[in-house]
Amino acid sequence: MRKKFLLLILVYLICLFSTTACKRISTKNETKKELVLASFTVLADIIENIAKNDDFVVRSITKPGIEVHGYKPTPSDLINASEAFVFVDNGFGFEIWSEKFVSNLQVKKITIADDLGPIFISEDTYKGKPNPHAWISPKRGILYVDIIVESLSELRPSKRELFEKNGETYKNELSKIDQDFSLFINNLEKDKRYLVSCEGAFSYLANDYGLNEVYLWPVNAESQITPKRMARTISLVKEKNVPAVFCESTVSNESQMVVVNETGTKFGGNLYVDSLSVDSGPANSYLEMLKHNLEIIKRGLE
Structure with missing residues (x-):
């Protein structure tokens, strides 16, 4: 029993500190879903609609109602990140903690801002820096979907058809919101x-x-x-x-x-x-x- 206990502790430590060994943990009856980790709840929900499948689970580092800019990650956040195969953040300086958070983790990283044209802040100490809140516009939300579909497809090519199908369905819903607000304006x-x-x-x-x-x-x-x-x-x-x-x-x-x-x-x-x-x-x-x-x-x- 002592040897078995020590073995369990060793496996836990390997999972905690290794970024590759425990991406998937199999039992006799179940294969663990692959984890996609997002920096905040809005992004996690978009990803979840694209990666709807038995092979994936999506989580957000921050919880509902939390202010994201100055969030301070916890030890449990690091454990979650070590179990993920990809971490998705917004970029444009939105998550000022993000780079340091993943710097010691061998996890794939997708940053939406890398493929999204910014609008720059025009005044104060932030003058010349990109405004990070692009998802607030339904039109930009459609671009988020396209970026995530392509990025996840590159990481998991066998799931491209799934991502693209889910993405198109989701973009149709965003387009309805876009058209309704455009008509109002x-x-x-x-x-x-x-x-x-x-x-x-x-x-x-x-x-x-x-x-x-x-x-x-x-x-x-x-x-x-x-x-x-x-x-x-x-x-x-x-x-x-x-x-x-x-x-x-x-x-x-x-x-x-x-x-x-x-x-x-x-x-x-x-x-x-x-x-x-x-x-x-x-x-x-x-x-x-x-x-x-x-x-x-x-x-x-x-």
């Missing part, structure tokens, strides 16, 4: 096309659908609000008679309520950006997140 008066939020996370959505983006801070990793930007936002909301302003689910809307109180506009609601909601929430999948966000924006701007 096309029928919206031009002087109402202002999207005022806490974080500058909607640059891709604004760019793709013809909205003017206004925000209180560039990214949540550095959410201090300068008096200059607060004054500028209040002035613009008054001047343009913006009907509603918004904030994000992972940060306090206290600052945005200052804008509401100073201008008399209404608070349109909280949008989901960096994280999905819990299962019982309104944004428990990427598709539901987009639908929720765009419905909140539509009600506010109407």
Whole structure:
């Protein structure tokens, strides 16, 4: 029994510290699914819809409701990463912890930003750096699917047909959301096309659908609000008679309520950006997140 116990400990340690030995663990009755690890919940949900198959399981490092920019990985996160055959992150500086996290792991890495054209932040200490929040636009979400399908197919060529089939089905759902929001914007008066939020996370959505983006801070990793930007936002909301302003689910809307109180506009609601909601929430999948966000924006701007 002592020898058997020591053997089990040895196997566990090998699985813990080896990045290749335990990618698949077989028993008499079951073969373990291959693990695809994503940096955050939105990305994990997109991947899960593409890799829907008995051979794969998809997990997210961060949990629903967690702010991703400054997340600090835990020891259990490292264990999960050692069991994965691929780690997928967004890039564009979104996961500032990602490079260090995988630096000592022999795991394949897919970074969406490597194949996605950026929109650059235009001011403050982040001037000239890419805005990471491309998935907020349904149009860019379709590009995410294409990138993930191709990247996973290169790693598992035998599953290309599966990935492509699932990807096309998923893109059809994204296209419906895209068409619905495009129709709304096309029928919206031009002087109402202002999207005022806490974080500058909607640059891709604004760019793709013809909205003017206004925000209180560039990214949540550095959410201090300068008096200059607060004054500028209040002035613009008054001047343009913006009907509603918004904030994000992972940060306090206290600052945005200052804008509401100073201008008399209404608070349109909280949008989901960096994280999905819990299962019982309104944004428990990427598709539901987009639908929720765009419905909140539509009600506010109407």
